[in-house]
Amino acid sequence: MASAAEPQRRPLDPSELGTKEYWDAVYDRELRNHENDADDEGNVWFSESNAEDAVVRQLNKLEEAGLLHRDGASGGDSQLNNGTETATHCARSQPSRFLDLGTGNGHMLFQLREEDDDGNVWSGEMIGVDYSDASVQLARGIATQKYGNDIELSASLRFYCWDLLASPPGDWLGVGFDVVLDKGTFDAISLMDHEGASRHPCETYLHKVTPLLKPGGFLFITSCNWTKGELLDWLAPEDGELAFCDEAKYPTFTFGGRTGQSIVTVVLQRRRK
Helix, strand or coil: CEECCCCCCCCCCCCHHHCHHHHHHHHHHHHHHHHHCCCCCCCCCCHHHCHHHHHHHHHHHHHHCCCCCCCCECCCCEECCCCCCEECCCCCECCCCEEEECCCCCHHHHHHHCCCCCCCCCCCCEEEEECCHHHHHHHHHHHHHHHCCCHHHHHHEEEEECCCCCCCCCHHHCCCEEEEEEECHHHHHHCCCCCCCCCCHHHHHHHHHHHHEEEEEEEEEEECCCCHHHHHHHHCCCCCCEEEEEECCCCCEEECCEEEECCEEEEEEECCC
8 A cells, every 4th residue: 555654765675576577477478368369458557546547637737737738739838736847838849759668568658549538639759668578569569450550650659678777768769758657667676676786776767767858858657666755755856857746646545544545646847957
C-alpha cells in the first residue's frame, strides 16, 4: 500500500522483478501468446487502478492549460492552477512528442492514439522503448495489426530496444520530448541489485531520464512501490532539474489505521534554463 504518510526514501530489497531475465521471460511468453491469438495483446500494468485513464486525464489538464498540444495549435499565456509554470505560445506549436519508458506491449501509447469522446487524439510523434527485445517485437506486432495500412500513423509511432541505464539514446531522441511516461519502470529499477554499485540505480535513472526531456517538459511516474513523498525525494530534490507539478487522483482506503492508495502517479516538470 502506498501510504499517505511520507517517510524518507529507503532502498528496496532486490527482487527478480528488477532483472532483465524476468522481463524477457514475461514478454517472450506474451509474444508467443499474441502470435497464436492476435486478440491477446498481453497484460496492461496497473489496469486494476485505471492508471492509464488517470494519466490521460493529467495530460488533458496540461493540454487545456496550453502546456501540451494534441496537434499543431496556437495559444497564448496560460498556466496550471498551482502556478507551476507559465507557458507562452506566440506561434503555431508542434504536436507534443511522447516517450514511453519500459513500453511493454505499447498499450499506453496506443491508448493515446484512440479518439476520446470528442474525437480528439494525441497526434504527435510517439516513441516506445524497452530493454526487452521480445517486448519491442510484441509492441511492433500490435502496432502493425492496428495501423499497418496507415503509413503516416505507423511512421509517427515507433518502438526501439533500448536500455535506459546502460546505453545512450538513439537518433530518435531528436531535440527531446515534451512528455516522458513511466508506468512501472522506475519500480522495476528500484528492485535491481545494487550491491557494490557506486550509484543507486534510482539515482542513475534520474541522471539518465532528465536529458530526455525538453526544458519545460513533463515526466509522468506511476508507481506501486513508492509514495509521492518518496518519489519526490528520489527524483525532485530542491536543487534538482525536476520539480513537482501535479499528481493524479486515485481512490483511497484505510487499513490498520493508515490511509493510502494502491498506486501513485506524480507529474514532474523539467525546469527551464
